[in-house]
Amino acid sequence: MFCYLLCRWKNLLADSLNAVEVVTFDYQYISQRKPPPKAEKPIEFHSDTVKMTAAKYPHHPLILAGKSMGSRVSCMVAAENRIRASAVVCLGYPLKVC
Template identity: 90%
Template sequence: MHQQADSLNAVEVVTFDYPYISQRKPHPKAEKLIEFHSDIVKIIAAKYLHHPLILAGKSMGSRVSCMVATENGIWASAVVCLGYPLKVC
């Protein structure tokens, strides 16, 4: 029982930038970032099978995290949105 409690308290934080960030280009539409984001999430979720998956992002990362959290095969416990673009222009 103690071992299970320890594993539930472990935290692993994985950060990444979308490729357009390093290229200093304008961001593409959110739909074009879903596959990149989803691939990373699936790799991390497979590595930490018994840990809750919490997706977080700022601005475009928030928007894409919400989209990825609804995909088949992604079991997010929560999504944290910082600076989520709630208004569609």
């Protein structure tokens, strides 16, 4: 069910924004069925993925979206000086600090 909802959001965003590409990924802890790490851990992986995508489409707007931990990390990545995000879409932002 969870994958269905995120795939639906991916398609809705792609259609409504007339996107060139929508890149999706999971953090490593998800496939290992571990509890989520602190938000600082996946920043490098997330940032690298965003930079590769932005380099592939340099003249297109960059919109980051995430669910839960992905929202938090997207906000952190968008705040980096080297990332020029046009928007950040947060689908469930974890406000509790662990």
